[in-house]
Amino acid sequence: MIRWLHSEQDALPDTRLALPTGSDAPGLLAAGGELTPDRLTEAYAKGVFPWYSEGQPVLWWSPDPRMVLMVDEFKLARSLRKTVARFIRTPGCEVRIDSAFDRVITACAATPREGQDGTWIVAEMIDAYRQWHRRGFVHSFETWIDGELAGGLYGVSLGRMFFGESMFSHRTDASKIALAALVCFCRDKGVPMVDCQQRTGHLSSLGGREIPRQEFERRLTLSLGEPRIRDWTYHLSTWRRLVPPEPHHAAAKDVG
Template sequence: MIRLPLLDPASPERFPDPRHALAEPNGLLAFGGDLSPRRLLAAYERGIFPWFNPGEPILWWSPDPRCVFDTATLTANRSLRRALAGKGWRVSVDEAFVRVMHACAAPRPGQQGTWIGAAIIEAYASLHTQGHAHSVEVWEGDALVGGVYGVAVGRLFCGESMFSACSGGSKLALVALAAWLREWGFPLLDAQVSNPHLLSLGAREMPREDFLAQVRRLSAQPFDPAHWRKVASRDAGDYL
């Protein structure tokens, strides 16, 4: 029988030590609490994130190992450059945050339902309004063809989800995000739980203990969120 700590609603910044998360299911740490901005930021600053299906209790996770991208090496490969050459796409930042979330929540082939329910969208939209959550969008004319969103804490970016409506859309969004993170001194892009697709894009697995040390270091480094608001829309070719 699994026994999990129940989070105290009156203590939004209190979490169990993520090193005590379960081995099976990998990383399950606690349940309950809420999705207030204060609690979400406290979670990300400790290497913890929420992940649950709509209608279920809020579940909090810190898996071992952790899936991460090194922003220094996350660049467009030859096949992506070839595939997107001449498409005329453009890339923007924080132009359509909620639209990206809804696109990420849309059903995908072979997938039943989504964990990005109304409560998650409302919570992260609040984080976005406060300057903590951000999105990168890929456009073909007025059509949104790809995107990625996540949460910035200090100089760590915690990716949440990405989508493609056209082949290459999510890859371009990820490459563009990494380009800005590199420029701003963000060495890691957290991808949470590894899967073959993320690993094929260049992600790697990091032991949780090492990841938590990086979280403590990077989340304590100040970063002005105004930088996100200053990013102008660019042609896709600028990132290829």
């Protein structure tokens, strides 16, 4: 039985009650309720996230296993490493944090996804995460080229945990550059793990892997016990652990 949440006062059930592998909706934990910053804070602190389509009630998920990216296991392929290094060196190319959050989440909602009809980032969800962003718990990492937003991602930060939500690209590899920037930022801030929710081949190629839900929740509890990040400014020096400085070459505006 899936529990129905009637009001904000109804707590999310224990994640062990989520539908198991082999069921019609593995990982589905509960349905109903409203998307509010308080409800989202409760959910993410338990490792639960909303995922549903237009016309459906809010659906709450806790999959087992869980896809994560350990930031020290991030794989930067040679071609992407060259792209990132070129991006760092090129005038007019920069990474920003939270300078255009509304544009990022809107672009993520509008980006077609292979195998998906429509978007799960529905209007209600955009509104809720905008409110949560204004409280300082949702952040965007943005790739800018010559003053234009070329790509980016957004996600949730609680304690020393980052929950990746979605990304988009208007230029080749722009979202991957934003992800590499996020990884560098997490390493500098002592964030060991990025939640990726569900497995994709793309995330696997970048070093993501599945872990049992119990292990995920154990790691999550440890990260939530750490003080939250207060400084969300981004510095060029954060790249250096990922891409060592190289001799300067001619600038190239094409990110791809």
